[in-house]
Amino acid sequence: MEEKRKHKRLDIDVSVQLERLDEDGITTLKYVHVDVTDISRSGVGFKANVPLELHTYYDTKIQIWTKEVVDAVIEIVRCEEKEGVYHYGAVFIGMTDTDALKIDIYQIFNDL
Template sequence: MDERRKSKRLPLDVNVEIERLDNGDGITTVKFANVKVKDMSKSGIGFETKVPLEIGSYYNAKITIWTKEKIETVLEVVRCNKVGDEYDYGATFVGMPDADAVKIEIYQLFEENLGK
């Protein structure tokens, strides 16, 4: 499989809550209390959940990062693979402010260099 990511992703300890922007399939709000975030970069996030989401759907996202700050952005679901009874998703950030992207980059640098 060709790597299409714009930025290197690392596993990070974050919490995510999302709310659907449109009304596809009648789903308006999905909160990810039990989501397993696999990895995240300044341009996207990989996660697993038992909740089915549509590819191409958009969500307002609140991501609580390691400093307990919340990053608010929009996610576009771009990839989905079903693995057993869970779904493995890839999503890109749409319109994330540069200041928030830098917070993610700083944490990645910390994890790569000091967190080992």
């Protein structure tokens, strides 16, 4: 099977906090803790015990392996439910170059 991703996925032990962003720019104070299954410069895959709607946006705080926190806005683009656990795919739609670089640096170390 051909790899369609532009960026390599990483298996990573991180914690994520999601905060829902609504159309009017109002944030819904709904914090969700999720288990990240993979992350790349372009997006993140994670599991959660709560249903999230497709094409909704979340402000995320991702604590990475160095204990630094990456702030990013994600859009939920894929959802699959298995035995009460939801598996999500999301793309980063707002992230600073500095934060994207942190993920790139992790990739380099991970490949060594």
